[in-house]
Amino acid sequence: MNESSKTIQTDLLVVGGGIVGAGIARDAAMRGIKILLAEQHDFSSGTSSRSSRLLHGGIRYLAQGNLPLVFEASREKGVIY
Structure with a gap:
């Protein structure tokens, strides 16, 4: 074939x-x-x-006082690493 x-x-x-x-x-x-x-x-x-090969770490969410998104970004980073 x-x-x-x-x-x-x-x-x-x-x-x-x-x-x-x-x-x-x-x-x-x-x-x-x-x-x-x-x-x-x-x-x-x-x-x-x-690409820049950089991963967004969620720091800007901390500056905005958006703690739920800081925690979410931290959890998602654990999936990548």
Whole structure:
């Protein structure tokens, strides 16, 4: 069988392997969804490769006195690390 004529069974097709596409693919896979991730080049070679590579730490929420968002940002940082 020719490679280009194979049928692939999937629940979700994610187009783009940048930070958003990879995140969506990971989240879906963690939920048991059968995914196919399609990327034209190497992963994170497009927009994701040109980001500042900084993570928002929630400090501005502290300056605003918004403690619930400070705590939420801290919890979410724990997911990343």
